[in-house]
Amino acid sequence: MNVVVVGGNGGIGSALVNVLAADPKINKLFSFSRCQGAAKTTCDKVIYGFVDLERESSIQQMGNSLEGEELDLVIVASGLLHDQDLKPEKSLRALQMANMQRLFMINSIAPALIAQQLIPKLRKRGRTVFAVISARVGSISDNRLGGWYSYRASKAALNMLLKTTAIEVNRTHPDAIICGLHPGTVDTSLSSPFQKNVPENKLFSPQQSAGYLLDVISKLESDDSGKVFAWDGDEIPA
Numbered sequence: 223m224n225v226v227v228v229g230g231n232g233g234i235g236s237a238l239v240n241v242l243a244a245d246p247k248i249n250k251l252f253s254f255s256r257c258q259g260a261a262k263t264t265c266d267k268v269i270y271g272f273v274d275l276e277r278e279s280s281i282q283q284m285g286n287s288l289e290g291e292e293l294d295l296v297i298v299a300s301g302l303l304h305d306q307d308l309k310p311e312k313s314l315r316a317l318q319m320a321n322m323q324r325l326f327m328i329n330s331i332a333p334a335l336i337a338q339q340l341i342p343k344l345r346k347r348g349r350t351v352f353a354v355i356s357a358r359v360g361s362i363s364d365n366r367l368g369g370w371y372s373y374r375a376s377k378a379a380l381n382m383l384l385k386t387t388a389i390e391v392n393r394t395h396p397d398a399i400i401c402g403l404h405p406g407t408v409d410t411s412l413s414s415p416f417q418k419n420v421p422e423n424k425l426f427s428p429q430q431s432a433g434y435l436l437d438v439i440s441k442l443e444s445d446d447s448g449k450v451f452a453w454d455g456d457e458i459p460a
């Protein structure tokens with residue numbers, strides 16, 4: 223199998239790279255991110271590449287660098303909730319156009335452009351998977367608490383882009399599965415400011431979550447394309 227992880231330097235992304243690197247079924251493992259940092263393994267099947275998801279040309283270059291490869295599995299593990307300039311909004315008053323645009327760029331638009339580049343490289347015959355890490359808070363029907371306007375909306379938009387992609391891809395690649403995944407609440411820099419009220423047994427390590435997600439991916443069937451699944455395999459409603 224040939225596998226791509228986008229966001230391979232993130233908390234969940236680097237755990238996925240480490241688990242996948244140890245899988246003897248995997249021949250080549252491409253890990254793309256802005257920097258490699260601590261995620262770099264010495265395993266020689268891992269090939270590191272650069273991508274900046276805020277630049278369309280960088281996503282195109284990532285696609286070009288995979289010319290001639292036949293991919294079996296793509297996992298997009300990148301995403302943004304907060305950084306030094308941006309916090310999830312608690313109220314309408316906090317909305318700012320530039321922050322909203324950045325979240326939509328990284329969480330919704332970039333995964334769609336990655337799909338544009340990498341889905342044509344999925345193996346034509348046999349089961350293939352294009353999975354993007356979404357979030358339960360992107361479910362409109364599950365939104366009971368409000369808040370986190372842009373993050374929620376960017377993940378809801380991501381889920382719609384994945385559903386639309388699944389419908390198109392089914393015409394040419396009936397065995398390809400396009401899906402969103404909710405990793406649970408995972409102890410990474412993305413969740414660290416928001417872990418206070420999470421019970422200890424509900425906070426997964428990145429390794430735990432990566433294991434759950436790969437298990438869910440391994441059980442997906444063609445009819446699951448276009449849907450979003452949680453770490454335990456349950457479907458998350460739109």
Ligand SMILES: NC(=O)c1ccc[n+]([C@@H]2O[C@H](COP(=O)([O-])OP(=O)(O)OC[C@H]3O[C@@H](n4cnc5c(N)ncnc54)[C@H](OP(=O)(O)O)[C@@H]3O)[C@@H](O)[C@H]2O)c1
Pocket residue numbers: 229230231232233234235255256257273274275276299300301302303328355356357358404405406407408409410411412413
């Ligand atoms: N942690 C949770 O509890 C949780 C819950 C639900 C959903 N999720 C989702 O899970 C996914 C992974 O999150 P995580 O917890 O592993 O967070 P993380 O450790 O912050 O990793 C996020 C990754 O996204 C990458 N990224 C952000 N902006 C980028 C850009 N412009 N270009 C290239 N890469 C960029 C980061 O790259 P750099 O390393 O270069 O900064 C980082 O590797 C996200 O989609 C998140 O929304 C997480």
